Amino acid sequence: MKLSQLGEFGLISRIQRTTPKGRDVLLGIGDDAAWVRNRTGSCLITADLLLEGVHFQRRWTSLYDLGHKSLAVNLSDIAAMGGVPAYATVSLGVPSNLPVSDIDAFYRGIRALASKTGVALVGGDLNAADSLLISVCVFGHAPYRPISRSGARVGDEIYVTGTLGDSALALELLMRARPLKRDRAVAYLLSRHHLPTPRLTVGALLAKEKLAKAMIDVSDGLLQDLGHLCEASGVGAVIREESLPLSPAYRSLAARNGTRYALSGGEDYELLFCVRRKDRSRLERIKHHLDVPLTLIGQCVDSGGGVQVLDAKDRPIRMSAKGHDHFKDDGFVARA
Ligand SMILES: [Mg+2]
Numbered sequence: 001m002k003l004s005q006l007g008e009f010g011l012i013s014r015i016q017r018t019t020p021k022g023r024d025v026l027l028g029i030g031d032d033a034a035w036v037r038n039r040t041g042s043c044l045i046t047a048d049l050l051l052e053g054v055h056f057q058r059r060w061t062s063l064y065d066l067g068h069k070s071l072a073v074n075l076s077d078i079a080a081m082g083g084v085p086a087y088a089t090v091s092l093g094v095p096s097n098l099p100v101s102d103i104d105a106f107y108r109g110i111r112a113l114a115s116k117t118g119v120a121l122v123g124g125d126l127n128a129a130d131s132l133l134i135s136v137c138v139f140g141h142a143p144y145r146p147i148s149r150s151g152a153r154v155g156d157e158i159y160v161t162g163t164l165g166d167s168a169l170a171l172e173l174l175m176r177a178r179p180l181k182r183d184r185a186v187a188y189l190l191s192r193h194h195l196p197t198p199r200l201t202v203g204a205l206l207a208k209e210k211l212a213k214a215m216i217d218v219s220d221g222l223l224q225d226l227g228h229l230c231e232a233s234g235v236g237a238v239i240r241e242e243s244l245p246l247s248p249a250y251r252s253l254a255a256r257n258g259t260r261y262a263l264s265g266g267e268d269y270e271l272l273f274c275v276r277r278k279d280r281s282r283l284e285r286i287k288h289h290l291d292v293p294l295t296l297i298g299q300c301v302d303s304g305g306g307v308q309v310l311d312a313k314d315r316p317i318r319m320s321a322k323g324h325d326h327f328k329d330d331g332f333v334a335r336a
């Protein structure tokens with residue numbers, strides 16, 4: 001079988017099936033982060049690989065932003081478990097002609113977000129490479145029981161933080177050949193693409209209050225990541241298109257694409273989580289203390305229906321592709 005037939009997620013589950021769980025591993029391969037026991041308690045571990053030409057293009061990304069984003073995407077996975085990040089290692093494959101000032105800017109971006117989030121950069125590795133390769137690993141504390149993807153039940157309400165689609169729309173604007181009009185809306189979308197905010201406070205609070213029963217961060221597009229959560233939990237989901245949280249910038253620039261990027265775009269790094277219906281009023285009460293809005297977008301249903309999106313007249317919307325898979329070639333979201 002070719003990798004393009006198996007796909008990224010098929011490959012992950014293949015590795016998962018053939019890898020022993022290991023001693024002291026509470027939650028292994030297949031969630032946002034692993035959860036392991038150590039002598040004094042337990043911790044969370046997550047890693048991400050960013051490749052030039054696949055995940056980023058140096059022609060429209062500053063090295064400072066790239067440093068920020070490389071750490072942010074890992075912190076987002078810790079947030080999705082309800083954890084508190086603590087240590088990071090950063091390993092780079094670097095083209096030998098890259099100016100040292102670019103490397104300095106990269107680490108400035110890393111350090112700025114690390115100091116904001118209380119993360120210590122504790123090591124890594126460097127090597128020469130043909131194109132820039134960034135591998136970040138983050139270790140986090142689990143002061144509250146981590147929230148896996150598998151705890152959702154039929155009847156749970158589905159929430160998302162922040163707004164969806166901004167990052168993918170920004171990427172679409174960057175990929176258009178003509179020069180970008182740099183107005184406020186465009187600047188906002190670009191900052192969402194280059195400088196995503198990991199939702200650490202919300203994630204930890206949802207774990208502390210035991211409000212989220214299943215959680216995932218939206219990195220590959222809402223439908224795809226919701227699909228992962230539903231699959232892990234053995235439920236289906238119904239999403240209401242008109243309830244999707246869209247930023248004013250998105251609304252003004254998405255034009256005929258409508259909610260397409262909000263549903264299937266990638267790199268939002270918002271949190272998607274499920275709450276028992278009886279806990280709705282408790283969630284409503286903590287909402288006001290948060291620095292980011294929470295939006296109710298749908299409900300968990302019986303697993304038979306998969307993930308469905310309904311328009312304002314309750315008609316199902318047909319989706320051509322669900323999101324991004326690094327090995328399959330049918331995903332329409334280009335992650336250049
Ligand atoms: Mg994730």
